Amino acid sequence: MEPLKHECGVAMIRLLKPLEYYQEKYGTWMFALNKLYLMMEKQHNRGQEGAGMACVKFDGMPGTEYIFRERAEGKDAITEIFGRVQKEYARLSPELLADAEFAKNHLPFAGQLYMGHLRYSTTGKKGLAYVHPFLRRNNWQAKNLCICGNFNMTNIDEIFQQMLAQGMFPRIYSDGYTLLELMGHRLDREAERNFVDAKKFGLEGMDITSYIDNHMDMANVLRTTMPNFDGGYVMCGLTGSGEMFSMRDPWGIRPAFYYQNDEFVAVASERPVLQTTFDLECDDIKELQPGNALLVNRSGEMRMERILEQRGDSACSFERIYFSRGSDRDIYRERKRLGELLVPQVLNAVDGDINHTVFSFIPNTAEVAYYGLLSGFKKCLNRQKVQQIQQLDHEPTDEELHAILDTYVRSEKVAIKDIKLRTFITEGNSRNDLASHVYDITYGCIEPGVDNLVVIDDSIVRGTTLKESILRILDRLHPKKIVVVSSAPQIRYPDYYGIDMPRLEEFCVFRATIELIRERGMNDLLQRVYEACKLELLKPKSMMRNCVRDIYKPFTAEEINRKVVDMLRPEGLKTPVELVFQSIDGLHEAIPDHHGDWYFTGKYPTPGGTKLCNQAFVNFIDRQK
Structure with a gap:
């Protein structure tokens, strides 16, 4: 976003x-x-x-x-x-x-x-x-x-x-x-x-x-x-x-x-x-x-x-998810598949209630993954319809059949990018207020308090727009629940091969993990990883390992998701919010020929990437002192 x-x-x-x-x-x-x-x-x-x-x-x-x-x-x-x-x-x-x-x-x-x-x-x-x-x-x-x-x-x-x-x-x-x-x-x-x-x-x-x-x-x-x-x-x-x-x-x-x-x-x-x-x-x-x-x-x-x-063999998978034009034949298919593979997790997030769930996407780059998610839910709903018909103990009437068959996956254009933030506004409160109006919503497209609202994005990196704009405006529709879905896995690590993502603290997932560590009194983990990174930096690059991966080991993806929601929830937001990220297995299934996944796994293809990630963690801790 x-x-x-x-x-x-x-x-x-x-x-x-x-x-x-x-x-x-x-x-x-x-x-x-x-x-x-x-x-x-x-x-x-x-x-x-x-x-x-x-x-x-x-x-x-x-x-x-x-x-x-x-x-x-x-x-x-x-x-x-x-x-x-x-x-x-x-x-x-x-x-x-x-x-x-x-x-x-x-x-x-x-x-x-x-x-x-x-x-x-x-x-x-x-x-x-x-x-x-x-x-x-x-x-x-x-x-x-x-x-x-x-x-x-x-x-x-x-x-x-x-x-x-x-x-x-x-x-x-x-x-x-x-x-x-x-x-x-x-x-x-x-x-x-x-x-x-x-x-x-x-x-x-x-x-x-x-x-x-x-x-x-x-x-x-x-x-x-x-x-x-x-x-x-x-x-x-x-x-x-x-x-x-x-x-x-x-x-x-x-x-x-x-x-x-x-x-x-x-x-x-x-x-x-x-x-x-x-x-x-x-x-x-x-x-x-x-x-x-x-x-x-x-x-x-x-x-x-x-x-x-x-x-x-480390062709960039993020290139396929976000950067390249979606008009490429294979990229289009891959992005649709990324959306489709999220169906089980989203279905769980809305408690299986497809009838009272509205699907949408933000921003436009997520549109293809959105079509894949819709396609997956249509298949899911069709299976439910078949089961309902099979469970009838009599020959159904036209009314009974229509009652089953007329159920559909509901999709709406919920959010519209309305204005661009003007950079001449420098005062902090003014900028934040303006940012909250970057997107506008389509009023009346869901039933307040009854419908869940699912919005899919191609990736969630910093979370700034979610916090300052998206969640606030979606809350105006008063949905029963907001489910924000990322077609990419959790972005945990910087990139050093051509994308402007060099600092660990830029990522909302990293910040959430640091908060979990501190809340649970695990500061010794931060110190151990800090010292390990410094020792690695003394070795030849080819012998280094990425010690930053260690900070994520004590936590499940779901625990980190919940902490990200806590951090990004704007003050006064009333609607329950849940985050759903693509899994690493889902990423590899959807994009089988592009194995460069270092943003998500920390497995850098070159020694230089590993070195810079270790250095980034040392720099982060040093800035905290």
Whole structure:
């Protein structure tokens, strides 16, 4: 119910034909530029803090620009950057703008390689300098590098120290710029390797440049850049000589998909983005595998190359529950299944009284899980109807049959998101009062004091919106009971692979567990876990275990649920409230092919995640002192 800032979105297109081809077939040489815009808009959900795009133009004359970049901050950044480009074109006559040869020679962003990025900050760092793509300039075409990505590295401090040990002097401390400089350093070495070869062949002048440009191999660069990084990532990049690459982390944490035909190669963070943009079938699109890189060289030849051996099978399950577009075929089915699997727990929460229960959902991202929950209850109700008919000891009349068959699962649009909290309100009480009006309700949709109200959410993270808004407005309907359902399990642990969830105390489940520990006089448990975490931090990362998991062991999920309700219940709320969370078994049954469940289990796929979780608990206790 409270939006999460999360992993970014990437988009890439490599044209395989001359611009004239697209002008003739599609009526515009801007085919790739227009498609990039669509791909970025279709991934707007993945980043609203900034956007950027880059383009590489082939076969330009020395002294003319061949790498173009635009970046902007804010939720309207996509419109802004594409608007700037179109402003350049607006001064041209229609005839000149339709001239592909003129565009190729004179216009910006009229090239063969395009890359776009949507940004959500996971570090809290703001400013245009942190908006992707990052660009490293050089007078040798092959040494120009432009990168963007959907990533968060857990060991950037170690990589930074390695760079210093090599004699580098980085300008900025961030994972994006560190990656750029480290990869740029290896790109220089690759160019120099080709320079040496060109000299051996007796080449001189621009013939050396041409040889280097045509023999660059980004696989060599990636193999010498990426092995020591710990984290979740999809790295994308372009070089001034015309190389394109996209690489996925060896644990498979972050997603990437691609499509190739004889006209173009395209890459995106989500499959339906490619389907919609290029009018493709689901099975036309392939997923980039863990540790692999998609490489397209200057000649337009695409190949898949294994850069790192696969180190795990930890595709992010939260990506499926919340972040990705629900229009993906498999994600839609998985979210419905998540809802359906909650039926037994919800049925128990309403004491089996389907006839006096109204179902709804908040927010819109929970809609698909809501359909699954409704479907499950319809099946449950149909089984009850069959039993009722079978138990009749006589041939039923029409009235008796209708009395049984006309019973239905009741669903209503109970809550409506009405306004957005205005950030210029800074005074605490005013903000809280305004927050309580973010949602409005549909009055008269339930029978007061008689009907239970079940609302499903995709996940419950901090609980802030529940406390400040949702529970208050639902209470105005005076239901017999409010049951808040999460299609995700209890979120107990931070994420360090691209989602803005780094602090333990942000999670209402963690806070509730700490309260239970203190209420029951178990402070020695907190001290033991604190000391254990500090000892683990002295070990090599590969030998660490996640000691934070120990704080949850004394309690059942139901005990924690009840404490969460106590903490989130607004003052004066009269209606009984119950929380229902998805089980870990239910998660794995609904999403069988995405095993990354560290948010819920604390089982981090990389040593860096385990280290940072232990450190987060130490930091939490230190802040309490």
